Amino acid sequence: MSYKIVVLAKQVPDTRNVGKDAMTPEGTVNRAALPAIFNPEDLNALEQALRLKEQNPGSTVSILTMGPPRATEVIREGLYRGVDNGYLLTDRAFAGADTLATSYALSMAIRKIGGCDIIMSGRQAIDGDTAQVGPQVAEKLGVNQVTYTEEILSLKDGKITVKRHIDGGVETVEAPLPVLLTVNSTADPCRPRNAKLLMKYKRAMAPMEMPQDGTLAYADQYKKKPFLNVTQWSVADVDGELQQCGLAGSPTKVKAVQNIVFKAKESKSFTATDGDVEGLIQELLANHTIG
Amino acid sequence: MNNVFVYCEIEKTTVEEVSLELLTKGRKLADQLGVKLEAICIGTGIQGKVEKQVLPYGVDKLHIFDGEGLFPYTSKPHTSILVNLFKQEKPQICLMGATVIGRDLGPRVSSCMKSGLTADCTALKIGEYDDNKSGKHYDQLLYQIRPAFGGNIVATIVNPDHRPQMATVRSGVMKAEIKDPNYKGEVIIQDVAKFVPEVDFVVKVLDRHVEKAKNNLKGASIIISGGYGVGSRDDFNLLYEFAQEIHAEVGGSRAAVDAGFCDCDLQIGQTGVTVRPKVYIACGISGAIQHVAGMKESGIVISINTDPDAPINQLADYVIVGSVQEVLPKLIKYYKKNSK
Numbered sequence: 045m046s047y048k049i050v051v052l053a054k055q056v057p058d059t060r061n062v063g064k065d066a067m068t069p070e071g072t073v074n075r076a077a078l079p080a081i082f083n084p085e086d087l088n089a090l091e092q093a094l095r096l097k098e099q100n101p102g103s104t105v106s107i108l109t110m111g112p113p114r115a116t117e118v119i120r121e122g123l124y125r126g127v128d129n130g131y132l133l134t135d136r137a138f139a140g141a142d143t144l145a146t147s148y149a150l151s152m153a154i155r156k157i158g159g160c161d162i163i164m165s166g167r168q169a170i171d172g173d174t175a176q177v178g179p180q181v182a183e184k185l186g187v188n189q190v191t192y193t194e195e196i197l198s199l200k201d202g203k204i205t206v207k208r209h210i211d212g213g214v215e216t217v218e219a220p221l222p223v224l225l226t227v228n229s230t231a232d233p234c235r236p237r238n239a240k241l242l243m244k245y246k247r248a249m250a251p252m253e254m255p256q257d258g259t260l261a262y263a264d265q266y267k268k269k270p271f272l273n274v275t276q277w278s279v280a281d282v283d284g285e286l287q288q289c290g291l292a293g294s295p296t297k298v299k300a301v302q303n304i305v306f307k308a309k310e311s312k313s314f315t316a317t318d319g320d321v322e323g324l325i326q327e328l329l330a331n332h333t334i335g
Numbered sequence: 336m337n338n339v340f341v342y343c344e345i346e347k348t349t350v351e352e353v354s355l356e357l358l359t360k361g362r363k364l365a366d367q368l369g370v371k372l373e374a375i376c377i378g379t380g381i382q383g384k385v386e387k388q389v390l391p392y393g394v395d396k397l398h399i400f401d402g403e404g405l406f407p408y409t410s411k412p413h414t415s416i417l418v419n420l421f422k423q424e425k426p427q428i429c430l431m432g433a434t435v436i437g438r439d440l441g442p443r444v445s446s447c448m449k450s451g452l453t454a455d456c457t458a459l460k461i462g463e464y465d466d467n468k469s470g471k472h473y474d475q476l477l478y479q480i481r482p483a484f485g486g487n488i489v490a491t492i493v494n495p496d497h498r499p500q501m502a503t504v505r506s507g508v509m510k511a512e513i514k515d516p517n518y519k520g521e522v523i524i525q526d527v528a529k530f531v532p533e534v535d536f537v538v539k540v541l542d543r544h545v546e547k548a549k550n551n552l553k554g555a556s557i558i559i560s561g562g563y564g565v566g567s568r569d570d571f572n573l574l575y576e577f578a579q580e581i582h583a584e585v586g587g588s589r590a591a592v593d594a595g596f597c598d599c600d601l602q603i604g605q606t607g608v609t610v611r612p613k614v615y616i617a618c619g620i621s622g623a624i625q626h627v628a629g630m631k632e633s634g635i636v637i638s639i640n641t642d643p644d645a646p647i648n649q650l651a652d653y654v655i656v657g658s659v660q661e662v663l664p665k666l667i668k669y670y671k672k673n674s675k
Contacts, residue, residue, distance in 0.1 A: 059484055147446060171484055174454040176442035179410070183446035188538055189410050191439045205541070210435050213545035215407065219538045229554055295451035295497035299464055299478065302489045311648065316657025321665040324653060325673050332482070332489055333614055333635055334557060334581045334670070 045200070046102030047221075050154055051093045052165035052181065053086040053107055053122065055115040059170050080114070082121050085166025087234035089227040092196055093164045094126050094235065100199065104128045106157065110138055110149055113252040119274050123245040124237035129271075131157065132250045135278040140291035143172075147180030149289055152282040154185060162204070163224040167192060175226070182224035190219050191226045250276040302332075336424065338396075339365040340499065342417065342431040342440070343376045347406065348384040350376070353432035353506035358392035360459060360509045361430055367461050368475055370427070371395040375420065377413055379406040386522055393514035395521065402527035404536045407543055408436050411535035414443045419530045421448060426499040428477050430459075433503035441503050451494035452501040453479035457508055464493045471495070477502065505582065550601060555584035556613040560603055560630070563590035564619020564640060565659050571596045573663040574618060580670050586610065588626045604629035619659040622647025639663070 057078040090107070097103040107122035109115050110133040119130030133153050141149065154160060163182070168175035175191070182189035192209040197216065199205075205218045209228055247262060249272065254260050266272050279289050287293060314320040328334045341361045343354040358374060365372040373396040376385045382401040389397055400416050417440070421429070429444075431437040433455045445452035458480040464473045477500040479492040494500040552558060559574045559581075571591070578585045587597040589604055603610055605625040615633035620626060622638075622645055630636075631650065638651035639662045648654045655662050 057484075142451065143442065144446060144449065144451065147442075173483070174442075174452075175438045176445070176452060176454060179439060179442035180446035182410075183414070183443045189439070189443065190538070191410075192435055210543070213543070215540055215544075216542040217409070217538055217540050230551075295449065295494050296453060296479075296492050297464075297466070297495060298490055299493045300491040302491075311651050312653050313643070314653065314655045316655060316662050316665070318665060318669075321655070321662060322669040322673070324655065325666060325669040328637075328653075329670075329673055 045100055046104075047096065047100055047162055047199070048160040049093045049096060049103060049105045049162045049164065050157060050160045051086070051090050051105060051107045051122065051127065052150060052163065052177070053090065053109050053118045054083045054166075054169045055080050055109065055111050055118045056083045056169050056171040057081075080117070082118050083166050083169045085168060085170075085227060085229050086118075087166070088229060088231040089164040089166050089225070090122060090125060090127070091232055091234040092193070092225070092227055093162070096162065096196065096199060097126070106131065106160075108150065108153055108157070109133065110141075110146060110153075113250055116248075116250040116253055116274055119250075120245060120248050121237070123248055124242045125235055126238065126241065130248075130274050132274055132276045133282070134250070134252060134276060135289075137279045137286055137289050137292075140294065141289065142294035142296045143174055143176035143180060144295055145289055145291075145293035147177050147184055148293055149279075149282070149284060150177065151181050151184035152284045153277060154181070156277065156282045159185075159222070161221045161223075163187070163222075165224070165226050167226045167228050178224055178226040185222070185224075187222040187224055188219045189224045189226075190217055193225045193227045194231050196225075245272070248272045248274055250274040252276060337427045338371040338373050338424070339368070339428045340373050340375060340421075340424070340426040340430070342429065342437070343374050343385070343389060344432050344434060344436050345376060345378040345381060345385065345406065348378065348381050350385055350388045351432065351434070351506075352511060353434060353437075353504070355388075355392060355511040356506065356509035357430045357432065357504060358389065358394060359512045359514075360504070361428075362393035362514055364428060364459065364461060364477070365393075365395075368427070373398065373424070373426070375417065376400070377405050377416055379403060381406075382524060390518050390520045390522075391513045391516045392511070393518055393520075397520055397522045398525055399522065400525050400527050400530065402531075405527070407540045408440075409536075409538040409540065410439055410443055411537065412531045413440050414447065415531045415535050416527075417444045418447045420525075421499060429499040429501045431501075431503050433505040437503045441501060445501050448497075448499070450497040450499055450501055451492070452503070453481055453492045453494075454503050456481045456502045456504050457489075459502060459504070464495060466495060476500070507580070507582065550584055552584050552586050552601070552603065552608050552610050555610070557581055557583035557616070558586050558603070558610055558612040558614070558630075558633075559583045559616045559618065560586040560588065560620060561591050561596060561618045561659070562588040562620030562626075563594055563596075564621070565591060565596055566619070568596050570660055573659065573667075577616075577663055577667050577670070580667060580674075583614075583616070588620045588623070590620075590623075617647050617651070618663065620647055621645045622650065
């Protein structure tokens, strides 16, 4: 049996590598100090997808991402590891999307792809930590969902059996296809890039990444090797309604943002007296260090 | 109509603590808004068992959905219940735990209702909002306050135009308080079949058991780490106790592992795991270079040590000079006192 698998992946700022220089003295995020990376749990999802492809000959894995043109990097990273093709959803109208508008756009793209048997994504992205887009995509497509996946135990007869994390334990569930799985960081890590695939796809690009002034290097290659052209879709390409995309399609609005400044400070010394300890706790709570 | 709803998470017939915390918060929000508090309990064999657990928190109306296949939780039946009930009752606010269940159910419901959902809120308040774009003014919206961007910012989110305003809150963030042990609330036994189509019961839970979770040191935003100065395996439990309060993971230094205070998979340092939490609390760790190699990228470092000149203190933003056995119980005590 062969399956059509779509992996949802996101390019995120590396919020885990927040060092003392990650915030500017003014208290804003220093983006230059935070490299854009493949969302870590999406890599766990990618590994699970690639394994299913290997176990079920004839299956295909596509990678779908939404973001600015540079997010194509995520698609290339997928191609280097064995996915068959990638789709970049990019359009100014997608900008400012909350989870609901994001899941709308992704679900429309999956419809455009022609549907699939299994959708996989990371449990959550490290920049927002909401864990909402996966289940919302599943709802929009009307497919089953299994969140917090740790291991895929079997896939046969149109059913997938999955070991998933629950609060304080684990659970084994069986879900009929089509299904969306979100994968935890505790699942097996993703394989490294494959050298041959890296050589094959290193010049793969989405149209918007290509310079339009005729300075594109190896321009003839993109005609000879169609696989170097990453599919790029706008709102109109996926038959999306503008009202449901981006800021317009987002019910949640950000009212205020307070930065938490991390910088090297003089170290403050406290004694073990009750008064000192309580003072410290109050300070840590007030500046959102804990709690 | 227009009331505050809380989805109660139920393990067999016991309502989870996080739901009681949310009922307490929901009661306060409902009082502020001048509306009623309603609770939803979904499970198998819960009728007659959940009422006494839920009503004392000031619940005016309790909706009970009791039927086969509703426990253990699966996404679709619980989603259908909430969506169909909300279409009927039109709540203005819905709260649920930021647990595995709440984070599976909340987004699915919000997608279907096309309403906004804010995950993992650390505070909820009522306030006004002016939309700069449309020039509209809104009274009495729910402020959903949460950390974002890997904990580097705290954002206040509102849902001006869509109902219900949905939020999930982690367990332990709010405080559960009984309003009145004899609080009189209405109990409504709902007909499950009217809310859940038979086709929703497709995902089967084959096996379910509680197992010790793998530690999550790499992904933790707060780590409490113990060294030789903790003194004993028993005293290491103090670290776990504080960790539970502030949602931290527990780690250890090589010296603590070698002394048998903690298991070797908790070791942080050159030969253990490398961590980059937002906050690192070093308890009785001197700060050998091998240990520092595994944690020097941490955001804020708090050191508890009897030696004011311990090398780790040079890295620390906050130093408490004292023994772990003396300081940790005080930290726990004053955290509990000041945090809620």
